[in-house]
Amino acid sequence: MTSQDQQNPNPIASAELDYFQTNPAPKSLKQHLTLARAFIQQHAEEGRKVVLVTSGGTTVPLENQTVRYIDNFSAGTRGATSAEYFLEEGYAVIFLHRQFSLLPFSRHYSHNTRSFLDFMREDEDGRIVVDQEHQSDMIDVYRKYMAAKKDNLLLILSFVTITEYLWELREVAQLMQPLGPRAMFYLAAAVSDFFVPHDRMVEHKIQSSEEFSQQASTEGDEKRPAARTEGKSLIIDLEPVPKFLKALVDGWAPDAMIVSFKLETDPSILVKKAKYALDKYAHHLVIGNLLTTRKWEVVFVSAEEGTKWIRVPRGRRAKSLSGVESLVGQASGQIDEDSPSAHKFVGEPLVEIESLIIPEIAAMHERLLTAGSK
Numbered sequence: 001m002t003s004q005d006q007q008n009p010n011p012i013a014s015a016e017l018d019y020f021q022t023n024p025a026p027k028s029l030k031q032h033l034t035l036a037r038a039f040i041q042q043h044a045e046e047g048r049k050v051v052l053v054t055s056g057g058t059t060v061p062l063e064n065q066t067v068r069y070i071d072n073f074s075a076g077t078r079g080a081t082s083a084e085y086f087l088e089e090g091y092a093v094i095f096l097h098r099q100f101s102l103l104p105f106s107r108h109y110s111h112n113t114r115s116f117l118d119f120m121r122e123d124e125d126g127r128i129v130v131d132q133e134h135q136s137d138m139i140d141v142y143r144k145y146m147a148a149k150k151d152n153l154l155l156i157l158s159f160v161t162i163t164e165y166l167w168e169l170r171e172v173a174q175l176m177q178p179l180g181p182r183a184m185f186y187l188a189a190a191v192s193d194f195f196v197p198h199d200r201m202v203e204h205k206i207q208s209s210e211e212f213s214q215q216a217s218t219e220g221d222e223k224r225p226a227a228r229t230e231g232k233s234l235i236i237d238l239e240p241v242p243k244f245l246k247a248l249v250d251g252w253a254p255d256a257m258i259v260s261f262k263l264e265t266d267p268s269i270l271v272k273k274a275k276y277a278l279d280k281y282a283h284h285l286v287i288g289n290l291l292t293t294r295k296w297e298v299v300f301v302s303a304e305e306g307t308k309w310i311r312v313p314r315g316r317r318a319k320s321l322s323g324v325e326s327l328v329g330q331a332s333g334q335i336d337e338d339s340p341s342a343h344k345f346v347g348e349p350l351v352e353i354e355s356l357i358i359p360e361i362a363a364m365h366e367r368l369l370t371a372g373s374k
């Protein structure tokens, strides 16, 4: 035990306290919590399960008046798609996402190489209508979106930076505590591991030209800026973000079902790292995925079922003469291989893998609820 641990026997609690004391809350937090409180209360009263889906990448600003920042990879596809399937499973969804990343429902028509205007045409009366080819897809998405809106089943909140994300996660998690085991956390956001602490962040844009750059001062109480120019070089010296998964599991949401993701690029360490995370944080499920194959296969690692791969069926889309699309390929979404696929995936997957992931998780949640009520 270090002398620091002796002063505070719980290093996680101490890191949490320090982080939230020194990195200020986002301005929008109060307003977001008002919305979340009302949403959670409504669904608690109606006996609905509530899932908090996190989605998109968190940024690490280098300057307080931010011009430059480091970003984490994520388009928000996993989160936005999963949110739709959670709604299909009867959950109310709090969608905590990176501002301007993909949103449930509108994702079908945004962030594309095609503009949403390409789905439209002008009719004989000079009005804009959806063109014939996209009518049936769009009516389907539209009806699901309207149904979610009508029953207030989807609350959309946003963050940009890692600090905003962590504040929102902690505060909303604490509001969800009265839901007990009917709450779920589905942590699909890509969370920064390193950041610039508030007290080491410069106020203004870092100057690139030597004539204008301020010399990094280390005099007095002032801390050395984490991002600064030295000569012609930009030096970035980041600090680790404490692992908040532990705080979430043990303190912020002790009764909820917690699903975390593990993103890797090296296939040989994915399962090992997912198992390590499950052991370390002792939550319910780690979903491992590789950057390049994440739309085709994921691995579930849980104490309940060990290691299980979920894969989209291989095959192809076929169009009949009448234009109706069907899937030609394996019926099942699972294949009994116990390591990442060796073959390359090309094109778009046959089905959205989230349509296989979410029913599995919902069934697992039901089993936990049933076991807990005995």
Ligand code: PMT
Residues within 6 Å of the ligand: 056, 073, 074, 075, 076, 077, 078, 079, 187, 188, 189, 190, 191, 192, 193, 241, 242, 243, 244, 245, 246, 260, 261, 262, 263, 264, 289, 291, 294
């Ligand atoms: O949006 P897409 O383009 O579809 O991509 C989806 C995805 C690949 C981003 C997603 O499926 C995914 O894997 N998300 C998790 C990415 C991530 O943060 O992985 P990680 O291995 O760095 O972190 C593992 C876990 O630790 C995460 O659950 C994270 O919430 C948690 N963490 C991370 C950092 C930190 N300081 N504290 C944490 O608790």
